[in-house]
Amino acid sequence: MITVQQAEKLILENSCDYGNEIVLFDQALGRVLAEQIKADRDLPPFNRVTMDGIAVKYEAVANGIKNFKIKATQAAGDVPVEVDADDECIEIMTGAALPYSVDTVIRYEDIEIQNGTATLINNGISKGQNLHLKGSDKQQGEVILNPGQLITPQVISLGASVGETELRVKRIPRVVILSSGDELVEVSDVPSPYQIRRSNSYMLQAILSQHGITGAIRHIPDDEAIIKQQLGLCLQHYDVMLLSGGISMGKFDYIPQALKDLRVEQVFHKVQQRPGKPFWFGKHENGAVVFAFPGNPVASFMCTHRYFVPWLNASLGLQPRQPMYAILAHDFKFEPALEYYLQVKLHYNKEGQLMAMPLAGNGSGDFANLAETDAFLELPLDKTEFKKGEVYKTWPFNA
């Protein structure tokens, strides 16, 4: 049986590039940029006034001039107006382009205006004050965004400021979520005393949605022929299959055989972890990848965050996220030689430390507990005693 780290490596080696597509800039939130974007002009594009007031020559102030005739008023967007003499000024608004004949802005709070003349009432004027200089953020032609950048609101704004109305982004794989097992009924159905409702698929669909993917949902019965036919169809129409259930050693778990018959090559089966030990991963000759998770809700949930999401990010070429580390707030014991994913509730203390409070729940079938937790703490398989104050890698799922 392979370790979590080996499983992760094999999965990342099987990441795929699904190519690029063009989207409108205001529809690009959450996508991954697939092009380099350069400034089409300097940022700011002119010496930008940052306070409302008057624009003067600093030399005039230094020479003791206190009264300035207002030659013109210039709003943001207006063509700049030049002064002709040292004792002239331009009344000027935030966002306006500074005229070439002046170099300093004095805000309204530091002047009095009467009969078209502004009089300085405060000292301490410095040369070049209240200006945001042309090109001081970025120069024309400078790269401002790179491929692999997650498109956040700030990125949309930055792209918009240089006129990028369309963005080239990574194409998202087509994903189908497959549940199996005759014990599962629809959410709207009333289960018999021995059945349960099919909730896993909707949980996985919601996680996909958090990552910008509209996942299709299918349910297949425990029937060998139907399983094979349905899996075969999905392999033709989807890039990724997420299976939940049907891969353990049970007599009615026909899925591993069906995948084999359909020429999905097993990359690995079983990982030294809890929950999620029976996790199966494979790849079809056409490139489709198959993540077959155990049917237990916590196992499916953990494996999706621990394996599918990093695979997705690698496939999209997203710059890797920094790992998160948290401090265990209570002692915890786990004896089996498996990497244990402990459910925790996170909080920051006033020392800037991330504290992880264990809420272990009742194991991999207990998904009521998941709704109250924030993250999994990754507890290494070669330890059994985990002490308060020790630090472990953390996989947040409500971020």
Place this chain on the structure above:
Amino acid sequence: MITVQQAEKLILENSCDYGNEIVLFDQALGRVLAEQIKADRDLPPFNRVTMDGIAVKYEAVANGIKNFKIKATQAAGDVPVEVDADDECIEIMTGAALPYSVDTVIRYEDIEIQNGTATLINNGISKGQNLHLKGSDKQQGEVILNPGQLITPQVISLGASVGETELRVKRIPRVVILSSGDELVEVSDVPSPYQIRRSNSYMLQAILSQHGITGAIRHIPDDEAIIKQQLGLCLQHYDVMLLSGGISMGKFDYIPQALKDLRVEQVFHKVQQRPGKPFWFGKHENGAVVFAFPGNPVASFMCTHRYFVPWLNASLGLQPRQPMYAILAHDFKFEPALEYYLQVKLHYNKEGQLMAMPLAGNGSGDFANLAETDAFLELPLDKTEFKKGEVYKTWPFNA
């Protein structure tokens, strides 16, 4: 001028309840639950088998019986089959309901099956092993979800498991984003040398989208009559107006007067903070609230995260988020008596500490810098020297 803390308090006092609505459970991601949900039956609903293998009476094993005749095979979802004798067993699958006549499950790995008889090959069987007991997670009638809960994938799954196909959620306010200023042109236009593209509105729209809100966008020119007419229309059709620009002391900033004429009561104007000092907040007699942010991109961005998002969460009755604290990774100096929002890049070190690396940029007009940062560090106004290793409250914006 009021402090950040006073501004926050006044804004939260003006949060509004927009009522409830019903949505389909699989469309509820990111919404806030507005009802209590109880378990319709025990979770799990039966003594659930957690390993594939055989179900036996523990007493039989304790009495030395090693060979068990397989009376029947029971899949998940099947009606349980009872044994008649101590040396009988049921071959049973993960997810099946345990028959009453047995109490312990032995996994395939610990037995050998030949000619319809299972033989124990390992010792160390414990009574009741490999079972997830009826009602051990939640009891029938027990509250499993409360109002104010953010609807995560786990919550969707938990609701689905108890048959909640529709969820009562908080209604989302209708929000319009208004930009103003004749210096602003459309993103698709080529600006004159003194104009810039209108990127702020799209940034705010994207932040709203991260919070499940489809924000409308309007632009109004610097014309007193049009401003008043447009603001008046918006007050009729929206619950919230987010204005970007037009509220400083400039000669062409007609907006404060127009809002006054339209009977939007000013709650405050100006906050002791940088960026965003000219921030104006008010409320109309019909209940509509107006957040008027300065037009500088960083100021608009910061104020949206620092004021609008907490207001929104309070209005939706969302359980408040724990504050985040981070450790300043470099010395930083800021002299004005203003609360300073320092742009930082966050990372966790291997001691579980959240480190904040300052990337101050060029001030409130420099939004190129924002794309590279993660959060604002809130630096108190009564200090000027901020030392490496000190801890400050942190407002993440890429989480």
